[in-house]
Amino acid sequence: MAKAHLTPDGWRCEKQKEHLYRAKWMDYRSPSIQLLTMVTSDRLPLLGELQGQHIALTPLGQKVTEEIERIPTYKGASSIEIYNYVIMPDHIHILLRIHDRLPKHLGQYIRWFKLQCSDAYQALAASHPALATTHTSACSALAAIPASIPSASHTPASHTPCLFAKEYHDRILTGKNQLTHMVRYIQDNPRRLALKRANRDLFRIRQNVTIGNIPCTTLGNMFLAEYPQRQVLQCSRRLTPDQITTLKEECLAAASNGTVFITAAISEGEKLISRALREAGYPLIILLEQGFPEPDSPHYRYFKPQGVYFEACAAGKLLLVEPSAEVLEHPDIASRVIAKTGHIPHSTQRYRFVAMNVIAECMCDDGC
DSSP states (O other): OOBBOOOOOOOGGGSTTTTTTOOOTOOOSEEEEEEEEEEEEGGGGOEEEETTTEEEOOOHHHHHHHHHHHGGGGGOOEEEEEEEEOOOOOOEEEEEESSSSSSSSSHHHHHHHHHHHHHHHHHHHHHOOOGGGGHHHHHHHHHGGGGGGOOOOOOOTTSSSSSSSOEEEEEEOOOOOHHHHHHHHTTHHHHHHHHHHHGGGGGGOOOEEETTEEEEEEEEGGGGEEEEEEOOOOOOOOOOOHHHHHHHHHHHHHHHHOOOEEEOOOSSHHHHHHHHHHHHTTEEEEEOOOOSOTTSSSSTTTTOOOHHHHHHHHHEEEEEEEEEEEGGGOOOHEEEEEEHSSEEEETTTHHHHHHHHHHHHHHTTOOO
């Protein structure tokens, strides 16, 4: 994944190649279906405003919409179909299909698209100086701009940043039914943003939290860690399907009586039972290994769980927990792993799996 540069750069900063850090196995000219994501410079919400569960576009957002629909008219881009898209306040998603081989790398067309959008930003900034800044004034100034946008001038203004940050993220769709799911995901963006804003505390990453003497980072409903009835969900890989089914029914019965399960959801049995608990609406505590971005990462502020985890988090039915890295190597954890498995190297996957289950036991027992 290309790392987004969130610091505004000079006008026409997209002169560098737009296809850095792309998938090495893809030439980006061949027929394919791709989801492209671009964020505004400094993540300024210049493109729209959330109203209920709908994004009301600013004039600049409307111009970006028009430019997305123009992409197939670019020279050599007639085989590109804009399948679906959504404009969010500070980013856009474009789902496109390449029907026939392109004469140029897809990144060249995206570069031109971003230049045209920056031209529109430049035209607005020329008549509305507040837009030339990278502060909140740029956002509030859009409210006073009429719907009509002046024609873009190709004379760059050194004080105006690019509309979009350098580079972009792409996801190439290859799985069955992935297109249908991705269209649903794109169109559901405004609703998820509304949920996240309405439940800010549930989507806040908390550092230096202690659960059962285990230092960790969390996101979700912290009250789940204080439930009086907590139980580890752990399945041996040697369990038969019938044994897993029996355990699943036992867990569902326990959850109906107020038990909150803690699991690393590593084995297939653990994943199956966790899914059954989640689908039944019961709360879960999920242990992650390296599950959150680093605090200095540009993605840290905007991180949110994906898919069904997002819905469970918004409903207060989920707590994601990432134990501190040094916990896996702690002598107390290591001794309990050895007691279960014998001496195995700390660097092995087997050690980490068992250690995560030991940590779950510590959290249930309020300490190791």
